[in-house]
Amino acid sequence: MTVTGGYPSVAVADKLSTKASVSASPDKERPMSATVSFSVPSPRGPRTATVSYARVGAGEPLLLLHGIGHHRQAWDPVVDILATERDVIAVDLPGFGESPALPDGLRHDLSTVVPVLGALCEALGIERPHVAGNSLGGLLALELGREKLVRSVTALSPAGFWTPVERRYAFGVLMAMRQGARQLPLPVVERLSRTAVGRAALTSTIYARPGRRSPEAVVAETLALANAAAFSETLKAGTTVQFTDDIPAVPVTVAWGTKDRLLVRRQGVRAKQIIPRARLVRLPGCGHVPMNDDPALVARVVLDGSR
Structure with a gap:
């Protein structure tokens, strides 16, 4: 089914070597919570990064990335649905949630965090997972797709498709x-x-x-x-970010809430123009973090986008 009204033909639903150590805290009623440490290069030599995550379900791997200042629990409303069909790995990005900031010599910017996420997947034994991300996580998901590190991308209100005025507004609110x-x-x-x-x-x-x-x-x-230890540095790094590349190598879904008050939904139209093969999905009644507002709809969009 397609609709119009601000969206042109919109679907409604919508290399790093690592040596890793993993510690886990299983919980019978919740996804397994764990941390993984792995080696990443830096200008000052190898450094050890540590990332906290929760893992649950079975099927093809699906990496979930939250937005700036949030944590992996942003995905809690949809995790149980996703886990019926996917091996779900919800990540606390470096410097957010329970993950410590990156070690000295590593910056919290796209050029560093994207390869760190690639190294995380290698450390967990995950080869080219599906990825879904929200806001900053959506931008990171698109970057992972551009680098061909994942097999599909679902980006919910991703950062990077703003005008200068829209970016300044969003950063001021944040x-x-x-x-x-x-x-x-x-x-x-x-x-x-x-x-x-x-x-x-x-x-x-x-x-x-x-x-x-x-x-x-x-x-x-x-x-x-x-x-959030990495909030200020991440926000500062975002002042020059603009996503301008097509991603022809992997399936891409971009979804936007009709009530997003932080990154306005016309940015989704720009995303579709930049990534013409992307499926653009309208999320009626949803805000900037739509997983809370309509879990069933968002889960369906993510599952459809990762088939």
Whole structure:
């Protein structure tokens, strides 16, 4: 089925050598949480990077990448659905969530983080996984596709298709969110999270339906934003980012929420112009982080995009 209205023919649904060590904390009711450490080169010689992730399910591997200031739990609303058909690996990007920042000599920019993610896959024994990413994670997913490190890409509201004005607006909002998260005392965050109005005050910039988030999830993601070690460096590196390359070698799906308040949906049209073979999907009623707003729809888009 196709629709119109801002989207031209839019579907609605929508090398590094490593030596790795892995430690895991299994939980019967939740995806296996683990960390993996692996060697990556730097201008000062080999360094050890450590990444935290959760893994669950069976099938072809699917790597999930979150946005700036978030953590892998952003994908929790869809993980169980995805895990029925995929071996799901939800990653805390370096310097976010439970993953420490990259070691000295490694910058938190695209030219470094993309090969680090490739090295992560090698360390986990994953060859060319499918990848789905949101926001910064969507941009990283597209870069992985451009480098032919993955077999398919699903990018949800990916960064990098903005005008200078749109980028400055988004970065201003992100910096304000970060400042607020760092200034609010934890008891205040916990109190706000207990009501729908409070959850909206904390998260309505990224969710169209903030009331769907649990109080515990809102507290955890507010702390993740406040404590993200790589936030400032990642944001600074993004000031010169513009995605301008086609990705002819792998299937690409780009999906955008109709209520995205951070990266406006016309950026999806630009993405389609730059990647003409991409499937452009409209996510009705969804905000910038659509996994929360319509889990069934987003899971379907990701599964369809990774077939």
